[in-house]
Every structure is written in C-alpha cells, then in structure tokens.
Amino acid sequence: MKFTLNVNDQIHDVDVEPDTPLLWVLRDELGFKGVKFGCGVAACGACTVHLDGTATRTCVLPIDAIDGEAITTIEGLADADVLSGVQQAWIDHQVPQCGYCQSGMIMAVSALLDEIPNPTDDDIDASITNICRCGSYPRVRKAIHAIAASKGDA
Amino acid sequence: MSKKLTRRKFLMGSGAVVGGGLVLGYVALPNQLNDLAKANKGSGAVLSGWIRITPDNKVTVMVPHSEMGQGVHTALPMMAADELDADWDLVSMEQAPALSEYANEPLGEGFIVGGKSVPDILAPLINKAFYQIAQAMNLQITGGSTSVRFTGHYGMRVAGAAAREMLLRAAAQEWEVSLNSLSASKGVVTHLPSGRSLTYGELAEAASTFDPNPTPVLKAKAEHTIVGTKRKRFDIPSKVDGSAKYGIDAEVDGMLYAAIARVPVHGGTVTSIDEVAAAAMPGVKKICNLGYGVAVVADKYWRAKKALEAVNFEFDGGEASTLNSSAISAKFERDLDTMEPEFDIEKGDVNFEGVSGSNIHDAQYEVPYQAHACMEPLNCTAWVRDGMCDVWTGSQAPLMARATAANAAEVDEENVTVHGFMLGGGFGRRIHAENDYVAPAVEISKMVGAPVKTVWSREEDMRFDEYRPAVISRFRGVLDEGNKPSMWYNRYSDKREPVEAPLVPYSIPGQSIGYVVSQSHLKLGPWRSVDHSQHAFFTESFIDELAYKAGIDPLEYRLSLLGDAPRHAAVLRAAAVKAGWYSGKRGGRAMGAAVHESFGSICAHIAEVSVDESGQLRVHRVFSAVDCGEAINPDNIESQIESAIIYGMTAALYGEITVENGAVVQGNFPDYEMVRMDEVPEIDVQIIESGAPLGGMGEPGLPPIAPAITNAIFAATNIRVRKLPLMNVDLKAGV
Numbered sequence: 038m039k040f041t042l043n044v045n046d047q048i049h050d051v052d053v054e055p056d057t058p059l060l061w062v063l064r065d066e067l068g069f070k071g072v073k074f075g076c077g078v079a080a081c082g083a084c085t086v087h088l089d090g091t092a093t094r095t096c097v098l099p100i101d102a103i104d105g106e107a108i109t110t111i112e113g114l115a116d117a118d119v120l121s122g123v124q125q126a127w128i129d130h131q132v133p134q135c136g137y138c139q140s141g142m143i144m145a146v147s148a149l150l151d152e153i154p155n156p157t158d159d160d161i162d163a164s165i166t167n168i169c170r171c172g173s174y175p176r177v178r179k180a181i182h183a184i185a186a187s188k189g190d191a
Numbered sequence: 192m193s194k195k196l197t198r199r200k201f202l203m204g205s206g207a208v209v210g211g212g213l214v215l216g217y218v219a220l221p222n223q224l225n226d227l228a229k230a231n232k233g234s235g236a237v238l239s240g241w242i243r244i245t246p247d248n249k250v251t252v253m254v255p256h257s258e259m260g261q262g263v264h265t266a267l268p269m270m271a272a273d274e275l276d277a278d279w280d281l282v283s284m285e286q287a288p289a290l291s292e293y294a295n296e297p298l299g300e301g302f303i304v305g306g307k308s309v310p311d312i313l314a315p316l317i318n319k320a321f322y323q324i325a326q327a328m329n330l331q332i333t334g335g336s337t338s339v340r341f342t343g344h345y346g347m348r349v350a351g352a353a354a355r356e357m358l359l360r361a362a363a364q365e366w367e368v369s370l371n372s373l374s375a376s377k378g379v380v381t382h383l384p385s386g387r388s389l390t391y392g393e394l395a396e397a398a399s400t401f402d403p404n405p406t407p408v409l410k411a412k413a414e415h416t417i418v419g420t421k422r423k424r425f426d427i428p429s430k431v432d433g434s435a436k437y438g439i440d441a442e443v444d445g446m447l448y449a450a451i452a453r454v455p456v457h458g459g460t461v462t463s464i465d466e467v468a469a470a471a472m473p474g475v476k477k478i479c480n481l482g483y484g485v486a487v488v489a490d491k492y493w494r495a496k497k498a499l500e501a502v503n504f505e506f507d508g509g510e511a512s513t514l515n516s517s518a519i520s521a522k523f524e525r526d527l528d529t530m531e532p533e534f535d536i537e538k539g540d541v542n543f544e545g546v547s548g549s550n551i552h553d554a555q556y557e558v559p560y561q562a563h564a565c566m567e568p569l570n571c572t573a574w575v576r577d578g579m580c581d582v583w584t585g586s587q588a589p590l591m592a593r594a595t596a597a598n599a600a601e602v603d604e605e606n607v608t609v610h611g612f613m614l615g616g617g618f619g620r621r622i623h624a625e626n627d628y629v630a631p632a633v634e635i636s637k638m639v640g641a642p643v644k645t646v647w648s649r650e651e652d653m654r655f656d657e658y659r660p661a662v663i664s665r666f667r668g669v670l671d672e673g674n675k676p677s678m679w680y681n682r683y684s685d686k687r688e689p690v691e692a693p694l695v696p697y698s699i700p701g702q703s704i705g706y707v708v709s710q711s712h713l714k715l716g717p718w719r720s721v722d723h724s725q726h727a728f729f730t731e732s733f734i735d736e737l738a739y740k741a742g743i744d745p746l747e748y749r750l751s752l753l754g755d756a757p758r759h760a761a762v763l764r765a766a767a768v769k770a771g772w773y774s775g776k777r778g779g780r781a782m783g784a785a786v787h788e789s790f791g792s793i794c795a796h797i798a799e800v801s802v803d804e805s806g807q808l809r810v811h812r813v814f815s816a817v818d819c820g821e822a823i824n825p826d827n828i829e830s831q832i833e834s835a836i837i838y839g840m841t842a843a844l845y846g847e848i849t850v851e852n853g854a855v856v857q858g859n860f861p862d863y864e865m866v867r868m869d870e871v872p873e874i875d876v877q878i879i880e881s882g883a884p885l886g887g888m889g890e891p892g893l894p895p896i897a898p899a900i901t902n903a904i905f906a907a908t909n910i911r912v913r914k915l916p917l918m919n920v921d922l923k924a925g926v
C-alpha cells in the first residue's frame with residue numbers, strides 16, 4: 038500500500054504493508070538510521086520520534102495509524118548545522134556512552150522540555166522512562182536541569 | 192601461543208612516509224610485512240601505524256579497540272598526544288581495521304620482556320598471566336579493562352614519545368643545532384635561543400627518516416598536560432545527531448534481511464519445518480534450516496520477521512528439555528556436596544574441630560544467570576561470494592569475528608574483511624570466542640548467495656545470550672577471642688575468570704577457598720567484570736555478617752582487617768568520610784559499605800537506602816571512591832563508575848534469567864526489568880590517584896554495588912539478603 042509521510046519537513050512516498058511499524062519504514066525505507074530498534078514492544082524508547090511534537094515510540098506504531106502528522110526524527114532536530122539546545126547540552130555534559138539509546142532519549146527529553154520548560158525531578162522521572170543500559174541517567178538529569186537553568190537566565 | 196612467541200622476532204618501530212607525513216608504527220613483525228604491504232597497496236609503507244602526522248600538523252591516532260561507550264577512543268589518543276606534546280585541538284582518531292597488523296600481540300611481547308625481542312631461551316620463563324595479556328592483545332580484544340592499561344601504557348605512550356623524539360631530531364638536523372636547545376609544545380618545535388619554530392606537520396617527513404627509539408623516556412606525571420584533564424570524547428557528537436553508525440545500521444547494495452529463531456532449548460536441534468505459509472508471504476526469499484534454528488530471508492526486515500512468525504518448526508531439545516531453574520540450583524548444591532574442589536587458596540589453619548559452635552558463622556549465597564541485554568540487539572551483516580567474505584558488525588574482538596566468519600564461510604582468513612562499527616553496548620557480550628552472531632549471518636548469506644543483514648529480535652537476544660553464570664557460594668567463618676576472623680572457608684559452584692575474583696583483602700590467618708565447576712546447558716560468557724560481580728557480593732556480604740556477629744561497626748571491622756591492604760583501606764575510608772558514615776538507622780535510612788579490587792583498580796561504595804512499610808526499597812545515594820592508579824580522563828572515569836553502579840543495580844534489583852523446560856523464560860524488558868531514571872540514586876565519585884600501576888575503569892565500579900546495597904538493607908531491616916535479585920525478597924517483615 039502507498040503512504041505519504043512528512044518526515045523532517047520533507048514529503049516521502051513509501052509502498053509497504055499497512056501493518057509495518059513506522060520504525061522500520063523510517064529506518065529501512067527512508068534511511069533515517071538514527072531511529073533505533075531496541076525492544077520492539079514499546080518498552081525501551083530507543084525508537085522515539087516526534088509526531089506533531091509529541092514523543093512517540095514507533096516500534097509498535099503501524100504506518101496506517103499515521104494521519105498526516107509531522108514526523109521529526111533525531112536527524113531533523115538540529116536547525117541546519119546548529120544543534121538543538123538538548124543536543125548541545127548532551128555534548129557539554131558528555132551524556133552518551135555507547136549512544137545507542139540516545140536518539141530516543143534526546144527526542145523524549147526535547148518533547149518534555151517543550152511541554153515543561155523547567156521540569157522538576159519528579160516530572161523527569163515520570164516522563165523519561167527510556168532505558169539506557171549504559172546508565173547515562175545521572176547526566177541526562179543534570180543536562181536537563183542545566184538547559185532549564187540557562188533558559189531561565191536568558 | 193608459545194610457539195609463536197619463540198618463533199617470531201619483532202622489530203621495534205618503523206617510521207614511514209605516507210602522503211608526505213609521518214606515520215609512526217610502533218611495531219611490525221617481519222612475517223607481517225607482506226600482509227602490510229598488501230594492505231597499504233601503492234603507498235609502499237610498511238608499518239603498524241598508530242600515529243599519523245600530516246603536513247597540516249594534524250595528528251591522527253589509530254585505536255585498535257572498539258568504542259562501546261567506555262571512552263577508549265579518546266583516552267588512548269590522549270595518552271599518545273600527551274607524550275607527543277601534540278596540539279589537542281588538532282588531534283583526531285580513527286578506528287584501526289580488523290587486520291592482524293593492528294593486533295597487539297607484539298605489544299604483549301613487548302610488555303613481557305620490556306620491549307626487546309623475545310630470545311628463545313626466555314620463552315619458558317614467561318608466565319601464564321603474561322600469556323593471557325599477550326593473547327588478549329593478539330586478538331585485538333576490547334575487554335578485561337585492558338585498553339588503557341596495556342595498549343595505552345605500553346603502546347600509545349611509547350609511540351607518542353618516540354614520535355616526539357624523531358620530530359626533535361628532524362628539527363635539530365634542519366637548523367643544525369643541538370637537541371637540548373629545542374623544546375616541543377602543542378605541535379610546534381622551537382629553537383629556544385633563536386626563537387625559530389616549525390610545526391610537527393612541517394617536520395613530519397624529515398622525522399620519518401629516523402629510526403624510532405623503542406624505549407623513549409616517558410613523562411613524569413607532573414609533566415602531563417592532556418592526561419589527567421577532562422577532555423570531551425571524540426565519539427559523542429555523532430551520538431547526539433543520529434549519525435553514529437552501529438552494526439545494525441550497515442548498508443550494502445542489494446542487501447536482504449534475515450530474522451532468526453533458535454530452538455528454545457539451548458543445544459537442541461530442528462527436526463522438521465512447516466514453511467508453506469511463510470514461503471508464500473510477500474518478499475520472502477528463503478527459509479533456512481540452520482539446524483539449531485530457522486531463519487527467514489526477505490527483502491525487508493519487517494517482512495522477514497512476520498514470515499518467521501508464520502514458520503512452525505518442531506525440535507528435539509534432548510535431555511535439557513525437562514530442566515528448570517530449581518533443578519539447576521539443586522544440581523549446583525549436589526555438586527558442591529559431592530565433587531572434589533579445586534583450590535584458589537589454602538593457607539594457615541582451617542579446621543573446625545574443637546571450635547566452639549558459638550564462634551562459627553555459616554552462610555550460603557546464590558546469584559542467578561544474568562543477560563547482557565545490550566541496547567543494540569545482536570546483529571551481523573555478511574556477504575559470502577567468490578571465495579571471499581565481508582562482515583559488517585560491532586565486535587569487541589574483530590579478529591575473532593574474522594576467524595569465525597572464515598570458518599563459517601569456508602574461506603581463508605585473509606579473504607575475510609571485518610568492517611567495524613560502534614557498539615550499542617558490549618559488556619562482554621560482543622567478545623565471546625564463539626561469536627554466535629557472526630557465524631549464523633555468514634551461513635545465511637552463503638545459503639542465499641547475497642549480502643544479508645541478520646537482526647536478532649530482543650527476545651532472541653535475551654533468550655540466547657551467553658549468560659553470566661548462576662553461582663552458589665558457601666561460607667563458614669570462625670571468630671577468635673578478639674572477634675577477628677581466624678578462619679575463612681569458602682566453596683562455590685562455578686569458576687571462570689579472573690582467577691583472583693574470590694580472594695579477600697582482609698588479614699585472616701586461615702583461608703580455604705575452593706570451587707567445583709557445576710553448570711547447566713546454558714551458554715556462558717564474560718559479563719561486565721566477569722567473576723568479580725558475583726564474588727564481591729558473596730565476600731563483602733559475608734565479612735559484613737561477621738562484623739555484625741562480632742558486634743562491631745561493619746566499616747570499622749573492615750578497616751581493622753585491612754592492615755595489609757592500605758589502598759583498600761584508603762579508598763574505603765575516603766568513601767565513608769564523604770558519605771558521613773553512620774551505623775544503624777538515621778531518619779529511616781541506613782548505610783552499607785563494600786570494597787573490592789578488580790582489573791587493577793580498587794573501588795568502594797557506600798550505599799544509603801531506605802525500606803518503607805510496604806517493603807519498597809529505595810537506594811538514595813551512593814558514595815564511591817576509586818583508586819585506578821592514575822586518572823587519564825577524569826570525567827570519563829566518573830561516567831564509567833556511574834554506569835557500572837547502575838548496571839550492577841539492575842542486576843541486584845531485577846536481573847534474573849530463569850529456565851523452564853530447558854528454555855529461558857525472560858524475553859524482553861517488561862520481564863527482565865532495568866533500573867530507569869526514577870530509581871537512580873545520587874552518585875558521588877571520588878578519584879584517588881595512588882600512583883599505583885594503571886587500573887581498568889570500565890568494570891571495577893560494578894562488583895561492590897550489590898553488597899553495598901544489601902549490607903545497607905541489613906542495617907535498615909535486619910534482613911540479610913543472601914539470594915539475588917532483590918525483587919524476589921520480601922523486605923516488609925523487617926520494617
């Protein structure tokens with residue numbers, strides 16, 4: 038079946054079975070390899086992208102459930118060559134280790150900060166449920182607070 | 192190994208010109224020269240190049256280890272660049288390809304005999320430990336926390352210092368001045384009296400005409416300008432914009448995809464396959480009977496995965512088909528009761544005859560199988576054709592992967608190319624000798640005659656891991672009149688490595704530590720910190736039990752027994768001071784201590800926990816101190832300790848692989864839970880630089896975390912946890 042997707046502000050046509058999860062469409066049909074496969078059951082968050090700005094796990098989301106929403110992947114987060122605030126904070130605080138979970142982590146955190154610019158630790162605990170097997174969590178938390186603080190200053 | 196050592200001689204160093212710059216090879220074996228010449232077709236360079244300086248003054252360091260988040264791609268260049276006095280802003284790194292030219296065997300030999308070729312007569316004197324190191328280097332392995340300790344110290348530093356000397360000599364020659372009128376700093380050589388200067392890039396070509404000094408003088412610690420400072424990791428920018436490439440991201444023209452399902456009972460075989468439904472599904476190219484499982488190859492991964500679900504196959508699981516976890520534990524107990532032990536240590540008097548029962552304390556501990564659960568599920572892309580084989584995968588041991596692929600493809604090793612990638616987690620899973628994710632991919636490609644990417648589902652990855660062994664460990668301790676332990680008796684049910692894992696640093700006159708080897712049908716493999724992760728839980732719990740029996744504060748008790756282990760004592764004390772150690776309960780919280788040495792580093796954790804009325808455990812804070820001899824990249828050490836604590840906490844709280852009817856029960860994260868954001872304690876890391884030889888950093892933070900937590904639980908609840916994971920322990924009763 039043919040589908041039209043809006044990914045990172047570009048229109049793409051794909052022809053796949055309607056039950057194909059968005060994850061595999063993004064990775065294997067369209068080449069957005071920054072979107073990662075971790076569990077396939079919506080338990081880890083490695084496959085998180087934004088659908089109209091909302092963090093969404095794509096490994097269990099069939100393509101025919103997409104209804105024109107704007108899809109943003111990790112590849113579309115930077116503005117041309119300028120990294121997003123979250124991406125830059127991830128470098129400043131040296132957050133990633135193996136890095137495999139970090140696309141999903143960054144997408145989840147970006148969505149959180151769009152919604153709650155100055156999240157409490159409880160907000161972070163409640164909304165960032167991604168798994169990082171390398172245990173980058175303390176730095177994720179530190180980086181989130183640093184972003185919030187720098188916005189407060191500005 | 193020994194044959195090779197005696198047969199081979201090796202040359203130290205060879206400078207060579209490539210594209211107008213200096214390439215400093217640290218070592219090249221004569222019998223590798225041909226390979227090298229082949230590998231460097233046209234350039235005429237014959238080298239095992241680790242440092243490359245180009246005319247624009249850029250320095251590239253080739254790193255023969257895999258990056259899996261442990262920071263080695265930055266730590267090793269730091270070590271080389273510091274000795275070289277390079278301008279750090281102009282330093283970059285490249286991952287060395289999986290060629291034996293980059294293997295570290297010569298480095299192992301260099302380590303053994305201080306950088307000289309190995310005279311035949313010396314070979315018998317080289318002991319087993321050195322062989323193991325040499326062997327690990329030979330295999331280009333990333334594991335055992337060896338990268339910085341061996342490749343870094345004995346390779347990168349020497350290469351950097353030797354290159355610096357060559358550059359200085361080139362400048363001296365150019366200006367016709369004496370060497371000691373020159374200074375080098377930040378990639379520039381300056382003639383002090385005249386103020387003239389030339390960059391390394393300008394000197395590189397001339398420098399390459401000198402022979403490298405195999406034993407250059409290395410800097411003293413105080414002279415370091417790069418090592419010991421916080422430097423940003425090279426690999427991180429690509430990990431924030433999605434551009435980092437992992438094995439699962441490999442792309443090959445015309446590539447097909449395979450999904451794989453093994454016989455659920457480990458070691459079982461497929462007896463029949465009903466493939467009619469699957470074969471008719473869209474995109475399906477082939478259904479492969481691998482003997483130990485079935486793979487479906489299709490033009491898209493999702494199609495392969497769906498078709499695999501439509502395949503029904505029968506199997507014969509053999510005797511293991513009836514096994515379950517309790518039967519496996521019972522076997523360990525039986526074997527401990529009946530088998531003759533081997534000994535790690537027997538010293539002093541360990542004889543319980545005539546000892547009053549009130550001075551004796553017994554305990555038995557048990558830990559379950561653990562999965563690695565790397566975030567990136569196992570995968571491998573392979574292409575077998577015309578007597579050649581290409582493999583694209585993330586590996587901690589690419590040369591092993593090459594050998595495995597050659598074997599599976601039935602081609603010569605030199606016709607196999609392993610294309611390296613970032614590893615989405617390793618933790619020992621991507622190091623194993625069998626390389627069980629490489630061989631199937633190669634077999635499948637061979638059956639299909641096309642490049643195929645085989646991706647394991649999370650369930651396959653978890654159910655067909657090479658697990659950390661489940662182990663039972665029994666103790667008997669005897670206290671003397673002064674309440675100090677006089678005898679330490681320990682028997683445990685499986686032994687892997689490192690051999691010293693069950694040893695304790697405490698001054699105990701009578702020690703008898705021994706083991707039997709009792710296993711099930713599950714495959715086993717190294718798991719972050721290997722045997723240390725189990726033994727630290729056992730030994731640091733038991734010493735805690737003895738402290739309570741003696742009625743002495745467990746921190747004081749440990750310190751009083753660490754007279755022969757001053758580094759342990761210093762680390763433990765430092766963590767306790769920072770934590771503000773207290774015994775008993777305070778405001779509903781309690782503390783537990785543990786200290787353990789592994790891979791040359793000593794790490795102590797003080798954990799502070801609470802247990803609420805419902806029995807819910809909370810680990811609030813962990814204060815760590817680590818002595819790794821010398822800190823290369825302090826920021827990275829902190830992140831490795833944080834990482835090891837959290838990895839170890841997941842194991843202590845949730846990690847448990849169980850077996851039913853011969854098959855592994857847990858398949859995905861909901862039933863093999865992980866510590867997430869909301870459970871992570873505050874972590875405080877102190878680095879102690881004792882000046883002892885460099886220790887490893889990827890693993891030593893892990894072993895002491897489980898006992899620090901369970902010891903704190905005892906302080907909070909009086910419940911002694913002797914069997915992990917904690918999720919199975921009811922802590923309510925103690926509150």
Ligand code: FES
Nearest residue numbers: 075076079082096
């Ligand atoms: S891969 Fe989608 S949540 Fe894990």
Ligand code: FES
Nearest residue numbers: 135136169170171
């Ligand atoms: S950085 Fe490795 S899983 Fe998160």
